[in-house]
Amino acid sequence: MSITPTALSNQPAHHILSVLVQNRPGVLARVAGLFARRGYNIFSLAVAPTEDPDLSRITIVVDVESAPLEQIVKQLFKLVDVVKISELDPRRSVERELMIATVRIAAEERGQVVELTNIFEGKILAVGVEAITVSLEGSPEKLDDFEELLRGYGIVELQRTGRVALPKLDKEARLRAVRGKAS
Amino acid sequence: MSEKITGAQALIRALEKEKVDTIFGLPGGCILPAYDPLLSSPIRHILVRHEQGAGHMAEGYAHVTGRPGVAMVTSGPAATNMVTPLCDAYMDSIPMVCITGQVSTTAIGTDAFQECDTVGITRSVTKHNELIMSPDEIPLMVRQAFHIATTGRPGPVLLDLPKDVLQNSMTWHWPTDEEVVESLPGYKPTMKGHPRMIKEAARLILEAKQPVLYVGGGVLKARAAEALLELAEMVDAPVVTTLMARGAIPDDHPLCIGMPGMHGNATAVTAMQKSDLLVTLGARFDDRITGKVDAFAPDAKIIHVDIDPAEQGKVRRPDVPIVGDCRLVIEEIVKALKDMLQGGAVKPDISAWKSRVSGWQEQFPLHYAAAEPGDALKPQYCLEQLRDNSPEGTILCSGVGQHQMWSSQYWNFKEPYTWVNSGGLGTMGFSIPAAIGAKVGRPDRTVWAVDGDGCFQMTAQELVTASVERIPIKVAVLNNSYLGMVRQWQEMFYEERYSEVYLSPEVPDFVKWAEAMGCVGIRVESPEEVQPAIEKANSIDDRSVVVEFRVDASEKVFPMIPAGQSNDDILLHPDQCSVREYLR
Known part of the structure; x- marks a missing residue:
């Protein structure tokens, strides 16, 4: 995982993944580990429990050039603790x-x-x-x-x-x- | 009815409830509590000599039975020794449950004796893993582990159990199937293929002029061999079976054209290259199959059936992706084809394609130069003799390297689940422990492990386990005193500059070593000795046998597609190069 220094938000193409996970120990490590292992870059990441205390939401901004998004999403979804993944279109989401x-x-x-x-x-x-x-x-x-x-x-x-x-x-x-x- | 028992008792009881009949393991400090209730359990425990052996035995057991293999070891170094088999099982989608001890919850994070971050270390080599922090969680966690290991794309699951969690008491309860499913809201494998995609697949099959069925290990995992046979015969198309799928269709079936890939036969490789439709069933376009991806089967449309959605489009974009269980999907495709044919659709005439394929088979059989009198033994000859002189239903295991490729090439696989090898990870030393596990799973079968001298020296000590536990296996060591496959690459791609590949012609003495481990040891140096040695080995069933074949070190595996090159540039055996032009 590497963090790029330039401001990504000025570039039109970035992907926001909103990942709903079970609120359990080690989930963030699983998600972060998967990005590292498969060679994907995370630009930014925010995690907190949701309205349902059993679930947390991880908001991941993906460096679009690092890998095809489809593979990232599919690999993420294979994690047993991942319940739902939505890709948020920057034009149709509030950030x-x-x-x-x-x-x-x-x-x-x-x-x-x-x-x-x-x-x-x-x-x-x-x-x-x-x-x-x-x-x-x-x-x-x-x-x-x-x-x-x-x-x-x-x-x-x-x-x-x-x-x-x-x-x-x-x-x-x-x-x-x-x-x-x-x- | 709230019965209080210890976490350790709950663990063993849960394993019994999951119908575990055998655990491969080795005890130690943190897992000690779990070994006590094992004394009064009907579960058989097989005491290994190295934890890696326990893992590969569990894999071998799972390979031949389809049931999850179970390994149990302690914390720290035992857990790290388990990393290789876990990764091996992960790469080859082998159902396996591994139980590791851990330091007490109060000591976690303190760098206690034999502490390591087992779930952290094994996260990327397991389908799932869990550190269990309370004995009350044990039954559900065990049920989850078996559920996850055996459903969807199978794989290894690890449960890490701190010592105090095993020692403390809990109230026994056994979760229902519904509770297990509810507890895993993020785990719902897709079993049934999409009906529209299945129709589309059937349509493409009925349009194809040069179809090939590309069959991978997923077909075996889905117990889909029967369905595959029906589809193959209906489509009447050539079938290739990858290294992980050998035996999915009998090698002597007229449609089976054998193994494709880096050391696949020229017909299987070329049929895929020239195909206009690859019906991909439980295979994953591994680099050992595709060679240079851009040049792989350039004119083929792709139907890709796989239970793992992440395999769709990972390497090659499919025209028809179907996520689902291979058996169910194949059955649906067969049904769709029948419907279409009844509805007036016409099967295309593919006889020209089939005669082209059989032409290649005639021109390019597997080939090696037979030994002249006085020459060293040919390893391929040893394998042919082993094949022809072993009883029906023999299970063949192999390590990794030249001997593995020759085994896959020269064996005649007649039924599924008779071939056990390390495909994805390529783990040297796999064969002996895997063969022991296979023999435990199928005690009625003869189990031969084909090994190289390099592989043998990595895990041979498990033959002591085989002797003590009375698990008689047979080992054929193809001893060429080299790390043979590495030698082959150095000869072909490094200008014969042999660097660190020469082992030793004198030590170890494999016969004495075998005898020291309680086995019968036989050395074979000339062709006349081969068959008698194999017959002798096959006649001994009260102990393991090691037959050392002193083979020609200069022998190479052909055909070969050098890594990263196009499958069109397949290197044939030098004797076949003169007819290369027929490979069109």
Whole structure:
């Protein structure tokens, strides 16, 4: 498994796999091990339990050039703990990601970063004499832009969560949701 | 009725409930608790001399019986010794359940004595594995293990049992089939093929002018030999059986054209190359079959029947993918063909194709240059004699290398489940333990292990197990004092620069070694001695026999397709090169 340094989200072609697994010890190792063993690259990965405590959802963004997606999906599905795999079309899904960044900045220029953070609707998490820590939640593309602008000031540390995603509700599903029957 | 028993008792009872009759194993610290209730169990335990042997024995047992082989060993080094057989079983889809001891749950992660991350180490060589953290989980986990190992695409499953989990008490309960299925929401093998795809397959079969049935090990796993015969005779097409499928259709059946691949016969290789339809049944387009993939069977449409969806399109994109159990799918295809023929469809005339194929068979039989008086013994001759002088129903096992290819080439397989070998992983040393396992599974059969001198020296100590446990097998060691297949590659592709392939002509003394292990040892050096030695070996049934054949080291396996090259560039035996042009 390798992580590519360039921002993938700016490229149109990437695959998001939403993998529903049994919430059991070692499942993440099985999934990660399969990617490594079969020579596939993971770009980002996020894991957490779902509304059903027996199940977890692993959201994997796959480096599209590393291997044919079909093989990845089929091999993944052979894992006994994998219950369901959906490939999310980026155009038909909502994607979110969280970023926290610490920027080195002199007190007199701090206002510029604060302003930038406000424009992006981010949050100020901590302020020091020569540094400021901010957070931003949003679409990966928005985070890319924000990161690029912060870079001009000097990023000390930065962490992104990797994206989580769900299918967009179509109109029909939205209306059903109003009646209290999402999905 | 809540009966309290220990985890160890639950484990053995669960194995009994799964109808396990034999465990191949070797005890040690962490698995000790499980060995105590074994004393009062009807399950036979076979005490091996090395844990790898236990694994291969379980595989051999599974190969010939179709029932899962069971191996039980302790933690740490025992578990790591099991990695090779697990990987072997995984590559060849052999149903197997392996039980390993583990350090107590309180010691896991502390680098305790004989601790290793068994589930981590074996994750990529098992179909599934589990670390059991509570004795209450044992019955369900055992049931899951047998269910997963034997259904879908079979494979090895490992259960790792910490010592305290075996020692602590639990309340016995035996889960129902429904509970097992419900507990595995992500495991639902597809058995029935898609009806539309089956119709499409039948349509393609009725259009094909040059069809070949490409039969792999999946046909044997699905117990589909009978169905295959019906399909083959209905389509009236040549059938190739891969290394894993030898015996799926009798070699002497007029439609059977033998083994394709790197050391396949020229007819099987060429028929696939020239075919316009490969009816692929439980085979996986392995690189040893396809050669250079881009040049493989370029004009063939592909029907691909496999129970593993991931095999569809992995190597070659099929025109008609059918995910399902080979037996069920073949039966459905036969039915669809019958319906179409009754509905007025006409079987194409493929007689021109068949006469072309039989022309190749006449021109390119398997061939070796017979020994002149005074020459060293030819290994192929030894195998022909073994074939012709062994009783009906003999089970043949082999190690990996030249002797394996000659065994597959020269044996006459008459029925399924009489050929046990390591195909995918190519595990040297497989044959002796696998033959012991096969003999345990089929005590009524004669079991011959064909081995090389290199392979023999990897696992020969299991003949001690065979002697002590009274499991009489027969071993033919084709001793050419070399790692023969490596030697062949160095001769052909490394300008005869022989690097580290010469073993020794003097040591070990195979006869003395056999005798030291409680076997009869026989040495054969000349052609006249071959048949009497085999007859003598076949007449001894109270102990194992090792026959050492001192064979010609310069003999090579032909035909051969060099790795990565096109099957069109098959290298024939030098004596056949003059008629090469017929191979069109």
